[in-house]
Amino acid sequence: MFRSLINLAAANKAAPRICPFATRAVAPLRPSFIHSQLAFKNTRQYSSNHAEGARAQSSSAAGALNWKTFAVFTATGAGLLYYFREEKRRVEAARAEEARIAKENTTYGKPKIGGPFSLIDQNGVRTTNEDFKGRYMLIYFGFTNCPDICPEELDKMAEVLNTLDADPKVGNVITPIFITCDPQRDTVAEVKEYVKDFHKDLIGLTGSMDEIAKVAKSYRVYFSKPPKVADGEDYLVDHSIFFYLMSPEGEFVDCYAKDHTSEHVAKSIKEHIQEYLEKGGKVSTAPISRQSLSQS
Amino acid sequence: MTEETVHHPSRADRQKCWKVRDTFFACLDEHKVLDASSPEAANVCKDLRKLYEGACMKSWVEYFNKRRVLEVEQKEILERMRAQHQAVEARAAEAKAKAKA
Numbered sequence: 001m002f003r004s005l006i007n008l009a010a011a012n013k014a015a016p017r018i019c020p021f022a023t024r025a026v027a028p029l030r031p032s033f034i035h036s037q038l039a040f041k042n043t044r045q046y047s048s049n050h051a052e053g054a055r056a057q058s059s060s061a062a063g064a065l066n067w068k069t070f071a072v073f074t075a076t077g078a079g080l081l082y083y084f085r086e087e088k089r090r091v092e093a094a095r096a097e098e099a100r101i102a103k104e105n106t107t108y109g110k111p112k113i114g115g116p117f118s119l120i121d122q123n124g125v126r127t128t129n130e131d132f133k134g135r136y137m138l139i140y141f142g143f144t145n146c147p148d149i150c151p152e153e154l155d156k157m158a159e160v161l162n163t164l165d166a167d168p169k170v171g172n173v174i175t176p177i178f179i180t181c182d183p184q185r186d187t188v189a190e191v192k193e194y195v196k197d198f199h200k201d202l203i204g205l206t207g208s209m210d211e212i213a214k215v216a217k218s219y220r221v222y223f224s225k226p227p228k229v230a231d232g233e234d235y236l237v238d239h240s241i242f243f244y245l246m247s248p249e250g251e252f253v254d255c256y257a258k259d260h261t262s263e264h265v266a267k268s269i270k271e272h273i274q275e276y277l278e279k280g281g282k283v284s285t286a287p288i289s290r291q292s293l294s295q296s
Numbered sequence: 297m298t299e300e301t302v303h304h305p306s307r308a309d310r311q312k313c314w315k316v317r318d319t320f321f322a323c324l325d326e327h328k329v330l331d332a333s334s335p336e337a338a339n340v341c342k343d344l345r346k347l348y349e350g351a352c353m354k355s356w357v358e359y360f361n362k363r364r365v366l367e368v369e370q371k372e373i374l375e376r377m378r379a380q381h382q383a384v385e386a387r388a389a390e391a392k393a394k395a396k397a
Contacts (some may be wrong), residue, residue, distance in 0.1 A: 144304035147356040151310055185303070193302040234355045 028051045113244065113252040114139075115218035119179065119205040122192035127205060129250050134284040136174040136253075136273065137246040141221045143182035144194040149258065151197075153241060154178065158199040159262040160269065170270050173283045178204045181223035182237045183212045201287055219244055245269055247276065248283045305353065305363035317360055320348040330368055332361040 121127040140152035140157060156178055164170045178195055180186035183206050186194075191204035206212070216223055223239035243256040243265065253272050256265045276283070305313065323341035324332060332345075342353060349357055 145353065145355070147353075147359050148310070148314065151307070190302055190304055193306075194304060197307045234353050236355045236359055 011112055021076045054186065067265040089230065111220075113218070113220055113255070114246055114250065115215075115252075116205050117205075117211070117215040117218070119207040119211055119215065120188055122188060122195055124188045127203075130178070132175050133250060134248050134282075135287075136269075136283065137177055137244075137249060137250070138174050138269075139177045139179060139219065139244040139246065140222070140242075141181050141216060141219065141239055142241070143180050143239070144186050144190050145234065145236070147181065149241055153243070153258065154198040154202070156265070157243060158202075161199055161201065161265045163262070163266040164269060164273075170273055171285045172201075172272065172287060173273060174269070175287070176202045178202055179212070179215060180204070180206045181212060181216055181239045181242065182225070183207055183209050184225075245272065248281065309351075313348075313356060316344070316351045320344040320363060320366045321360075331365050 047274035107227050118126065118128045138157060138161070140150075140153060142154070161174060161176055164174060165172050176199055178191070180191060180199075186206050190205060191206050195202040207215075221240050221242075223237055225237050226235050229235045241258050245253040245255065247253050254268060256268070260268075273283070320332075320341055324330070324337060327336075327340040329337045329340060352360070376387050
């Protein structure tokens with residue numbers, strides 16, 4: 001910027017012969033930071049100075065800081081000011097647009113996890129994802145013979161539920177669901193006995209091997225029973241261990257791994273719920289009534 | 297089967313199993329035995345092993361024993377990686393210092 005001003009001043013002071021140099025000195029600067037209106041303005045004023053500059057030299061060769069130089073200074077300054085303001089506005093607009101896109105992506109760029117299911121609950125009632133709409137679902141896949149990870153994770157789930165239930169800003173808005181990935185051993189009776197151990201609201205779902213395989217696939221849950229199991233011999237089911245938080249519309253919101261503490265999970269779920277409510281979402285605080293389900 | 301019986305371990309069963317497992321593993325630690333299924337393990341902590349295998353399902357015993365070995369192996373791998381990382385960092389810092397000098 002200073003260089004261009006000096007060049008302009010020098011051009012004004014010196015004879016028109018020097019102008020081509022000065023123009024060249026200004027010109028390379030143009031594409032980098034002077035463009036559009038300013039560049040145009042600049043050149044125009046500059047060329048009008050050509051003729052006047054010659055006259056100025058003959059009448060008053062006193063110094064660079066006569067009124068014409070001052071006018072060029074002011075015009076250039078105003079132009080630059082305008083340019084930088086414009087540029088700032090443009091950068092700010094671009095930044096706002098970027099932030100908007102980033103925000104949009106957190107809402108719409110979710111992986112496709114979850115989907116419709118039809119299973120049997122711990123009371124032997126056919127239950128589908130539709131029965132849980134209107135409330136959040138916190139889903140965990142496991143099996144009742146699981147040695148230690150599943151029970152620890154389900155205890156963690158109970159802690160999270162109790163924390164959120166006691167929070168006046170959240171309340172009872174989550175239906176906790178346990179889905180077995182060992183349907184061969186986990187009968188309705190097994191599941192009923194098992195879920196009692198963890199939380200009063202915990203719903204346990206089982207089904208045929210096909211039904212379980214389908215729901216596990218939609219939740220991207222991997223599970224495998226050992227290939228060779230003799231009759232009567234017990235076995236473990238290898239499976240992925242995540243909690244899935246699903247929205248009242250049944251859409252995937254977030255998932256939590258084994259190394260997340262109950263505090264972390266509760267905090268994160270609370271944030272998701274509050275964000276949903278702030279956007280005008282509605283969520284029911286009435287727990288899913290098993291009575292009404294068995295009547296339907 | 298007229299009445300449906302439940303086969304999976306209850307919360308109390310699980311806790312009992314974990315407790316005896318931990319005492320058995322502590323005993324193996326004392327005898328510096330890592331793998332509970334190794335021949336050296338067969339001669340130590342015999343009473344505790346009986347309790348452990350009595351309180352936990354067979355599949356659980358196998359799983360816990362394997363995991364005990366795996367955990368140590370994983371820890372060793374991590375330690376080795378950390379040491380390697382530190383060595384690389386130290387070398388990089390040394391090279392930097394040399395370049396400056």
